[in-house]
Amino acid sequence: MALEHAILITLEERPSSGYELARRFDRSVGHFWAATHQQIYRTLKRMSEIRWVTSHEVPGEGRPLRKVYEVTDEGRDEFVRWLSENGEPAPYRQEIAVKLRGASLGSLPTLIAEFTRHRDLHAGWVAAFRRMEQRDFPDPASLTGRRLHHYLVLSGGIQSEEMLFAWCDQVVAALERELSGTSSQSAAAAG
Amino acid sequence: MALEHAILITLEERPSSGYELARRFDRSVGHFWAATHQQIYRTLKRMSEIRWVTSHEVPGEGRPLRKVYEVTDEGRDEFVRWLSENGEPAPYRQEIAVKLRGASLGSLPTLIAEFTRHRDLHAGWVAAFRRMEQRDFPDPASLTGRRLHHYLVLSGGIQSEEMLFAWCDQVVAALERELSGTSSQSAAAAG
């Protein structure tokens, strides 16, 4: 149940409509807690019902009506309570590792292609996060308070994507060696 | 939907009962795809119904009856099909990062304690995985085929836990500096 709290802290930083929240999740919040607009709207509704947030309608200027949400005192108290609650790391699940575990039943070139794609996706995330880092935190050593916290969150995201990139790269290299070794062995056996 | 395939590849390696599967998940499979025994039993039932696995009962010796499952040809075909299906990295979700993002609303010492606990949990995983690596793959450079794949899966788990350990350590150090800087500033302000 961290989506509620991710939304609460995001609204605490700046009241927003559901649509704006979805946009903020796509740009930054979603880098540490991903959520779709359907989840966000449903969760906003539920939090309205239990009075963790309140909303008011804002007429757009040349735009449709917007419902802007903000955190109530109860919502803030709930977030503070949750901060002090002991959490556990989530169970680990990595679909591509399941594929790798069962690689011998499939086609090496296909799995190499899959890992190459994932490696490139992660490389893209690394690059995007690094640009974000350069833009928002050019001098990390000088950071304090909230900006330090935000920087540390981004740093975690960067390290995670870098690790996944490096691992996929290691796997691609190893499987390619296996493929060329097997092909050589097959050629030698056939020759 | 990778649990089905994690179970299929695990049974392909060695037919097992639900209870044995749960044990194997606790020891190794669960390091890349975590699952509880309730999930495993339910998924075994469903895969029996769609004939991806079949089961037969085996009387225990001084033990209760066991239902041993094995993969059918259809189940094997489904796994191979799934191997060639393009997957996407899962959306990223890290509860403790949400807490860090909202750290300014809470107590720094409490958050430091939380990150310290997580760091130590990850350190424990690193140590356990390293022992597993030493025991099962003392000479990684010589590996080929299935054993190479299994090793690469474990390597990914190790790198992931190491990254989480390093990140939590970085956060603890930064928050402790902040705490002591704030305390010094508070003391100076009060003095």
Added chain:
DNA sequence: CCCTGGGCTGCAACTAGTTGCATATGCGCC
């Protein structure tokens, strides 16, 4: 005037995972 696309809200039905719990067999010990 109509169409398209962006802005904006939101629901139903589903899957995947979790929590809580139940039941039975068998063995060893008190």
Added chain:
DNA sequence: GGCGCATATGCAACTAGTTGCAGCCCAGGG
């Protein structure tokens, strides 16, 4: 004989996330 624990199986009800879809407002361009 009963208790506790390990072995072994499995369900119901719930939460969290996903998929698929629906609908409305507004502006701009053809």
